[in-house]
Amino acid sequence: MATPASTSARPAREASANAYWSANIRLIAFCLAIWFAVSFGLGILLRPALSGIMIGGVDLGFWFAQQGSIYTFIALIFFYAARMNRIDREHGVEE
Amino acid sequence: MDQFTLNLLIVGASFALYVGIAVWARAGTTAEFYAAGQGVGPVVNGMATAADWMSAASFISMAGLIAFGGYNNSTFLMGWTGGYVLLALLLAPYLRKFGKFTVPEFIGDRFYSKSARLVAVVCLLVISITYVIGQMVGVGVTFARFLEVSATTGLYIGSALVFIYAVLGGMKGITYTQVAQYIVLIIAYTIPALFISLSLTGNFLPQLGLVGGYAPGGGDVAFMAKLDQVVTELGFTAYTAQTTNMLNMFLVTMSLMIGTAGLPHVIIRFFTVPRVSDARISAGWALVFIALLYTVAPAVGSMARLNLTTTFWPNAIEGNALDGPAITRAAIDSEPRLEWIRNWEETGLLVMEDKNGDGQIQYFNEPAPLAAANTALAAARKALTDAMSAAGVATEGVDLASPAAVTVGGAANADLQALQAAYTGALAARDAALAEATIGGQTLAERGWVGNELTTVNNDIMVLANPEIANLPGWVIALVAAGALAAALSTAAGLLLAISSAISHDLIKGALNPNISEKGELLWARISMALAIALATWLGINPPGFAAQVVALAFGLAAATLFPALMMGIFSKRVTKEGAIVGMLVGLVSTALYIFMYLGWFFVPGTNWLPNTPDAFWFGISPAGFGPVGALLNVVAAYAVSMITKAPPREVVDLVESIRVPRGAGAAQAH
Numbered sequence: 001m002a003t004p005a006s007t008s009a010r011p012a013r014e015a016s017a018n019a020y021w022s023a024n025i026r027l028i029a030f031c032l033a034i035w036f037a038v039s040f041g042l043g044i045l046l047r048p049a050l051s052g053i054m055i056g057g058v059d060l061g062f063w064f065a066q067q068g069s070i071y072t073f074i075a076l077i078f079f080y081a082a083r084m085n086r087i088d089r090e091h092g093v094e095e
Numbered sequence: 096m097d098q099f100t101l102n103l104l105i106v107g108a109s110f111a112l113y114v115g116i117a118v119w120a121r122a123g124t125t126a127e128f129y130a131a132g133q134g135v136g137p138v139v140n141g142m143a144t145a146a147d148w149m150s151a152a153s154f155i156s157m158a159g160l161i162a163f164g165g166y167n168n169s170t171f172l173m174g175w176t177g178g179y180v181l182l183a184l185l186l187a188p189y190l191r192k193f194g195k196f197t198v199p200e201f202i203g204d205r206f207y208s209k210s211a212r213l214v215a216v217v218c219l220l221v222i223s224i225t226y227v228i229g230q231m232v233g234v235g236v237t238f239a240r241f242l243e244v245s246a247t248t249g250l251y252i253g254s255a256l257v258f259i260y261a262v263l264g265g266m267k268g269i270t271y272t273q274v275a276q277y278i279v280l281i282i283a284y285t286i287p288a289l290f291i292s293l294s295l296t297g298n299f300l301p302q303l304g305l306v307g308g309y310a311p312g313g314g315d316v317a318f319m320a321k322l323d324q325v326v327t328e329l330g331f332t333a334y335t336a337q338t339t340n341m342l343n344m345f346l347v348t349m350s351l352m353i354g355t356a357g358l359p360h361v362i363i364r365f366f367t368v369p370r371v372s373d374a375r376i377s378a379g380w381a382l383v384f385i386a387l388l389y390t391v392a393p394a395v396g397s398m399a400r401l402n403l404t405t406t407f408w409p410n411a412i413e414g415n416a417l418d419g420p421a422i423t424r425a426a427i428d429s430e431p432r433l434e435w436i437r438n439w440e441e442t443g444l445l446v447m448e449d450k451n452g453d454g455q456i457q458y459f460n461e462p463a464p465l466a467a468a469n470t471a472l473a474a475a476r477k478a479l480t481d482a483m484s485a486a487g488v489a490t491e492g493v494d495l496a497s498p499a500a501v502t503v504g505g506a507a508n509a510d511l512q513a514l515q516a517a518y519t520g521a522l523a524a525r526d527a528a529l530a531e532a533t534i535g536g537q538t539l540a541e542r543g544w545v546g547n548e549l550t551t552v553n554n555d556i557m558v559l560a561n562p563e564i565a566n567l568p569g570w571v572i573a574l575v576a577a578g579a580l581a582a583a584l585s586t587a588a589g590l591l592l593a594i595s596s597a598i599s600h601d602l603i604k605g606a607l608n609p610n611i612s613e614k615g616e617l618l619w620a621r622i623s624m625a626l627a628i629a630l631a632t633w634l635g636i637n638p639p640g641f642a643a644q645v646v647a648l649a650f651g652l653a654a655a656t657l658f659p660a661l662m663m664g665i666f667s668k669r670v671t672k673e674g675a676i677v678g679m680l681v682g683l684v685s686t687a688l689y690i691f692m693y694l695g696w697f698f699v700p701g702t703n704w705l706p707n708t709p710d711a712f713w714f715g716i717s718p719a720g721f722g723p724v725g726a727l728l729n730v731v732a733a734y735a736v737s738m739i740t741k742a743p744p745r746e747v748v749d750l751v752e753s754i755r756v757p758r759g760a761g762a763a764q765a766h
Contacts (some may be wrong), residue, residue: 021755028184035180039173044345047337056306057317062335065169066161066393067302070176070386077183077379084188085372093756095370 020091027083031076039069098569102241105573106580109279110256113272113584117260120268125613128265128620129196129596130366135270137373141380143270144364146277146585148175148355148381149388150226151233154280154582159554161396162403165334169393170344174351176382176389181356181658183378187365189665191374192754196366198359198593198657199601205664207747208672209606214679216601218656219359220594224630226358226649227590231635233583240442240559241576247636253584254632261588262624266367269588276581281387283578286571287561288391291398294565301394311412322401325411329404330460330534334397340715350722354650357658360586360593371757399557402564406433407458407549417535421455435563444553451545458549459534468521468528469546475521479514486511496522591631595623648690651718655682655725663733668751670733673740678733686725690718 042050047061055063088094096104122128135143153175161168193201199219203212231250238249260268292304295311296318308314309321316324323333332338355361364381365374405411410419427433427447439445447456461469479500480490486503488511493500496519501511530540539545559579562571599620604611611619656679663670663678670678693711695702705711707718716724753759 017752017756024755031180031184035177039177039348040345043169043173044341044348056303057308057319058306058335062166062169062319063306065166066172067305067390069173070382070390073176073180074379074382074386076180077382078376080184081372081375081379084375088372088757093758095372095757095760 016091017093020087020093023087023091024084027080027087031080034072035076038064038072043069096569098572099243101569101573102576105570106242106577109275109577109581112275113256114259116271116275117264117268120264120271122263122265122267122617125196125600125617125620127267128617129592129600130363131265131267131270133194133367133369135367135369137368137377138380139274140270140364140368140373140377141382142277142384143273143367144361144377144381145384145388146273146280146581147364147589148361148385148586149277149280149582150586151230151237151579151583153388153392154284154579155233155237155555155558158392158396158399159557161393162400162557163552163554165332165397166337167339167344170348170351172389172393174348175355176385177348177352178355179378179382179385181352182361182365183375186356186362186658186661186665187374187378188371188757189754190362190661191365191368192371192757192760193750194366194760196363197596197600198362198661199597200605202657202660202664202675203601203605205747205750206660206670206672206675207744208676211660211672211676211679212601212605214676214683215657215660216597218652218679218683219597222358222649222653222657223360223590223594223597224634226360227587227594227631228634228638230583230587230590231631232638234580234587235635236555237576237579237583241573250632250635253580253587254628254635257584257588257591258625258628261591261628262621265620265624266363266592269585269592270364270367272588273585276585277384279574280578280581280585281384283571283574283581284388284395284558285391287565287567287575288395288398290565290567291402291561292394295398295401301391301398305394305397318401319397322397325401325404325408325416328411328416328535329408329458330462332460334400340709343709343712343715343717343720346716346720346723350654350720351650353654353658353726354722355653357653357656357661358649359597359653359657360589362661363593363596364589371760395561396557399561399564403552403557404458406436406564407456415535421457423455424449425454427456432566435560438563439556439560444551444556446549446551448548448550450548451543453543456548457544459544459547461547462532465525465528465532465539465546468525472518472521472525475514475518479511479518482511482514587631591624591627594627595620598623598627648687651686651690651722651725652683654722655686655729659726659729659733663730665751665754667737668748669737669742671737671740671743674733674735674737677736678729681732682725682729685728686721689713689721689725693718 042061043065044061047059047065050060053060085094124132126132157171160171190201193204195201195204199212199215202215203209231253234253235246235250238244238252239246242249260272264272288301289299292301293299295309296304296307297310297314298304298307304318307318309316309318312321319335323335327333337344365377368374368377404416407422408416408419409422410416424447427436436445440447449456476495479495483490483500486508488500488503496515498507501507501515503511526540529545530538532539534542559575562575599616599622603619604616659682660675660679663675691697692704693707709715709717
């Protein structure tokens with residue numbers, strides 16, 4: 001920030017910061033929806049309804065409760081980290 | 096070489112490695128002591144976080160909990176992993192950008208209040224101290240089982256080791272020791288699991304074995320279907336069945352997830368990475384390393400359950416359990432492959448009693464009316480024999496229902512007669528229950544059984560005995576001992592650092608003596624660490640009777656106090672210091688009250704207002720599931736109070752804006 005700030009710099013910077021933050025919030029909401037769906041949804045609440053679907057020797061809900069939700073959690077974090085790196089660069093706030 | 100020497104060698108070698116790392120990674124500054132100089136790479140930090148997180152409970156107890164709880168205990172698997180998603184998305188990157196050393200420090204700065212910081216210190220100390228007790232007990236138990244020393248001696252050895260690397264190296268020493276401990280514990284956990292999965296399902300990977308076919312039966316029947324069939328035949332609930340209240344299962348899982356994300360000793364691990372983007376990805380690596388154990392644990396639990404059951408009912412290996420006889424006491428005492436049962440019987444963690452005297456050990460689930468009748472009978476019998484002993488009547492070899500049992504000095508004693516009548520009444524009620532209860536379509540009276548004869552199976556056996564059950568070589572058994580110690584010690588060290596940094600950095604530098612020099616603070620950090628270790632050792636030797644219940648408290652409080660406060664501090668610019676303080680106190684008090692109501696005031700037995708049973712729970716919510724409700728109350732109270740108090744000052748709004756963007760994280764280190 002060596003250049004002197006013009007009169008419009010602060011509002012512009014704030015607009016950019018707001019855009020960055022709302023992009024982040026949208027991404028978080030998307031990821032948490034999946035986080036909720038695989039564990040609380042498939043693993044607990046929807047299990048009785050989906051008991052007919054088998055993954056190997058166990059039903060879908062059981063598999064998500066003991067295996068699938070964990071794999072999804074890992075994928076979600078790496079997905080979020082990668083997308084955030086891109087969003088950081090797009091808004092010029094990367095390290 | 097005998098097993099004891101092997102255990103000593105492998106555990107000794109692992110300890111030497113930890114000490115070597117401690118000497119190499121000494122801390123010279125407070126930044127190194129509290130946050131390892133913020134120079135730990137994301138993968139290395141992920142591995143250290145995994146060891147930090149996976150405690151004695153994860154390593155020793157979790158598979159056993161799943162083995163006996165089946166699907167119902169999936170709460171632990173989802174709850175203790177899902178929290179990392181919350182950490183990566185909602186807390187870790189912003190707290191890393193903040194760039195300081197402790198959780199209370201962030202709360203104090205964001206809520207511009209020393210009081211808020213002190214409330215956070217109180218929450219942190221309650222959470223971390225309750226949590227560390229379990230680790231110290233785990234160290235003692237493991238030493239006692241594998242190294243033939245008393246649990247107390249084991250605890251001293253473990254504490255001395257933590258003292259060396261934690262006091263010397265602080266976070267820096269702890270980080271690199273945790274990496275080594277992770278490698279030891281994951282190898283120790285996985286090797287027996289691979290062999291057991293191979294023998295039961297023909298599949299080397301336990302994760303695939305869990306959903307695969309049952310190999311000894313030819314592979315046509317699914318492993319899980321076989322397990323369900325065997326346990327239901329013996330009167331147990333099907334392994335895959337849900338038998339608990341769904342709302343409660345939902346809330347317990349949520350409590351463990353939010354609680355995990357709010358645990359200070361886990362959060363501070365993310366202060367050690369160089370950049371904000373590293374904090375995000377490091378949470379992913381942590382979960383990868385955690386998942387290596389957590390996706391194996393359900394396989395270990397279910398396979399150990401089937402192994403245990405078919406050991407007692409040999410016919411169940413290929414057919415139906417009840418088509419053949421139960422295992423005989425003589426076989427347990429003589430067969431080399433059953434040596435593990437004898438070993439664990441000696442520790443008292445596995446207890447058998449041939450109640451009907453037929454020379455066999457029948458392992459089954461007593462139907463509820465029979466279990467109640469057997470409990471009543473045992474109580475009546477004890478009351479009678481105690482009174483007989485007190486009156487000087489021999490109890491051995493006497494028919495308790497005969498007149499001889501109540502004859503004192505040649506005459507019948509009226510008190511004893513009354514107790515004898517109660518005893519014979521209970522006996523008749525039990526026999527009636529035996530004629531009613533059925534296992535496999537036959538009443539127990541017809542079978543000649545009087546009750547379950549495998550009376551105690553401790554959860555922890557499931558992991559610790561695995562290598563012996565699978566007949567693996569001695570060095571694997573020694574490795575499991577080293578792994579259990581690594582799991583307990585690595586978590587204890589992380590907790591002790593969270594405790595000592597709260598004391599030296601938040602209490603001493605933050606409140607009592609803000610002008611303390613860098614050198615003085617480092618000295619106090621080391622002194623607090625030494626004191627914290629002494630306290631933890633003392634609590635490990637004299638564990639409060641409630642050690643098992645406090646886990647619910649630790650997670651519930653983390654979920655209801657620190658997690659909401661941190662989240663509101665990052666995601667809201669409007670929450671004020673008054674709001675945050677009231678919110679944390681509401682979360683703390685409501686959650687503690689709910690837990691104490693059912694488990695007793697400060698866990699003192701007998702002081703609970705309501706019985707600790709699902710019928711008495713508010714909407715069926717167990718004490719372990721109250722965390723999310725407490726968190727919600729915290730948030731509602733914090734927003735309500737914030738609306739009627741003066742908005743936070745400009746510099747706090749600037750702070751929130753600055754932690755929301757990654758740029759500039761390096762500069763924040765200098766302070």
